[in-house]
Amino acid sequence: MSHRNPVPTVDAILQKDSQILMVRRKKDPFKGMLALPGGFVNEGETVEDAMKREVFEETSLEVEPTDILGVYSDPHRDPRTHTITVVFVAIIVGGKDEARDDAASLEWAELADIKEAAFDHAQIIADYRQWKRNAGTYWSSKRRPTN
Numbered sequence: 843m844s845h846r847n848p849v850p851t852v853d854a855i856l857q858k859d860s861q862i863l864m865v866r867r868k869k870d871p872f873k874g875m876l877a878l879p880g881g882f883v884n885e886g887e888t889v890e891d892a893m894k895r896e897v898f899e900e901t902s903l904e905v906e907p908t909d910i911l912g913v914y915s916d917p918h919r920d921p922r923t924h925t926i927t928v929v930f931v932a933i934i935v936g937g938k939d940e941a942r943d944d945a946a947s948l949e950w951a952e953l954a955d956i957k958e959a960a961f962d963h964a965q966i967i968a969d970y971r972q973w974k975r976n977a978g979t980y981w982s983s984k985r986r987p988t989n
Contacts, residue, residue: 848915848924852893853880853963854905854932855970862953862967865900865945871921872960876949880927889928897932899943904936911970912980919962929966
């Protein structure tokens with residue numbers, strides 16, 4: 843019997859003052875667009891370790907998770923395949939921000955100004971702004987306030 847299961851991924855929100863770290867994608871899909879740092883979970887790896895590895899590979903920063911913002915699983919969030927992402931809020935504990943791997947460049951973007959991003963990252967960032975005000979946990983189909 844063959845199964846076609848969603849692929850696990852991770853993303854990270856790293857905030858410094860009023861800005862969050864975004865990567866400008868080097869490759870398709872969404873080449874040239876801003877995205878949260880993140881990527882695919884390897885077999886045998888926890889999501890926490892995958893997040894730390896992916897952030898380091900793309901940004902040269904060592905990070906530690908502090909919270910989980912939520913889980914996003916809309917089957918259309920990634921045009922390549924059905925992915926499920928665990929989105930972590932993390933803090934920087936070492937390193938110097940430098941673009942590597944799939945990142946063409948890094949940008950510290952004003953949290954309030956981010957309206958467009960690759961994948962469903964604009965919705966994730968909007969949820970993060972709400973989370974900062976009220977806490978809570980988010981997922982793809984959660985009903986959100988209309989404010």
